[in-house]
Amino acid sequence: MEAVGDERAYLGVEQSLTGRRWDGPAPDLARAAEALAQQTGHPLALCAVLARAGVAPFDCDAYLEPKLRDLLPDPRRLHDMERAAARLLDAVARRERIAIFADYDVDGGASAALLIDWLRQMGRAATLYVPDRIDEGYGPNVPAMRALAAEHDLILCVDCGTLSHEPIAAARGADVVVLDHHLAGETLPEAFAVVNPNRQDEDSGLGHLCAAAVVFLALVEAGRQLRGTGAAGPDLMAMLDLVALATVADVAPLKGVNRALVRAGLHRMSMRDRPGLVALADAARLTRPPDAAALGFALGPRVNAGGRVGKADLGARLLATQDVDEAQAIAAQLDALNAERRAIEAGVRDAALAQAEARGLGGPLVWAAGEGWHPGVVGIVASRLKETAHRPALVIGLEGAEGKGSGRSVSGVDLGAAVQRLAAEGLLVKGGGHRMAAGLTVRRDRLEPAMERLAELLARQGAGAEHRAALRLDGMLMPRAATPELVEALETAGPFGAGAPAPRFAFPALAIRHARRVGEAHLKLDLDDGAGGRIGGIAFGAFESALGSRLESHGGARFHIAGRLEINHWQGRSRVELRVDDAAEAG
16 A cells, blocks of 8 residues: 555645655555554554555554564575575585675675575585675676686675676686576576576566575575485574675665564574674664664664775675674774775765756756766765655766766666666666666766666656655654654564655644754754643754754744654663654744
8 A cells, every 4th residue: 555645735844844745644544544543452653654554454463573484485486596505505515615706795795694604504614705896896707706616616606696697607617606686687697506586587576685585595495405304404593683684784675574584683683692793783882782774874884884995805704703802803993994984975975966966956867977986985975866866866986998886766766677778788888786776887988878878768767757855754643642652562563664664753833942953963852742742852964954953043933843753772761752854834
């Protein structure tokens, strides 16, 4: 059921302090929420979230307590899965030399760590190879694969390899198994097995899985085959923390089995029994067990920092290590690299935004290219441009005769397919990805025509269609209703993230009793409804728009405040706080 608001702006907010129209739940969703509340006894605010997710009354209990055993698909639905798992077990049984070629991002690192952990428990070690982002680029390359094949019997390519025809062909003397999720071409490389839910001949319906989830399913299938021989394999439930991290960091939609994987993985993570994740959480100064937001905004970026501006294999090594001292040392290094990455990103972001604004933000594609822009941050900057323009965005770093870029898309527009089409037409040196993200290499002298053609392909999918930026709201609350019990109830509908937005509510006509700037960009608020109801709020990044200055100098005016509820744990005390996303002056 689609959460499309009424034609009228919610609370009459046509243009908020951040320039957005507020859209509330459509009448049919509001009616569905009320019916759910009557039939289940759950709070109306929770039922609004369930109705938005299309949950029927008889499915509520299962949705609020998802069981992985009920949602986990049969791995054998994927082509080549039985063959891949059998080859892995054969390599273990024959004590063959095994190499893992992994992408340099969180998904690749977590996928590699899953295999390293599993093999360790099976009594085997593996060689880890992660290509350098700048020198080697994404995915297998001929020199690396040739060298690995000379020293190994089996090469496992994780989160990469589906389009690597020539590099895999160069791995003579070794079998290559690909465990990936990126969009495939019309033909597959001549590997021993290619397990990928986004193969063109796939009908499994599992294209939303990240690579780590594909690897996990391969290990599930390996465990099934082991049990068929009377043997037992490692405890796979203990590995779900890695799957959860990869799923969130790779922006996979948190629906169906992905939601169950993340939920189970977060529970496992709270046990603090993986040295790398414990050290990373401590380096990120997390004071409580991570939630999905912490995976996406605190842990994921630090794991990624190694591949972006440091040593490419740091993230995978951190996630795979069993040594506490090594974990702490790598986590500290990644934390420092992440700070360096933020500084580099800020410079590229400012330049890219200025260029994109000069070119115009109203078309089907927003893009920018600059000399020497670090390839490790162009994807993050593309995400910032996408958020600013509400359009697919692409950012390219130029060096010599070529440029390497990364793009991010919006809902309903398949960027990966468009980039792959562009590569097939010869306008790119290479390119690929998935619906929401893509990477490419383009010759400098073909940059303009390539971007024009990409914009044309995206426009055919509806990108750039005129629309106003909107803030989607699940309903209205008063401060007295924002209790810890309600927040806990709302969390049962989570985890929240890509494809499953966190619940957001409007609090009408609140007075600001106190406003205090925190740091350079944030604003702390004390809010009052005038009837004895009060709630504290925090607006992160408030001064990046008109939101911060207007609320800070409120002059006694009342405001409609929109945001997300959370529990703030501080110095042993817990209280409900509103994470402020937007505001508008009350009429």
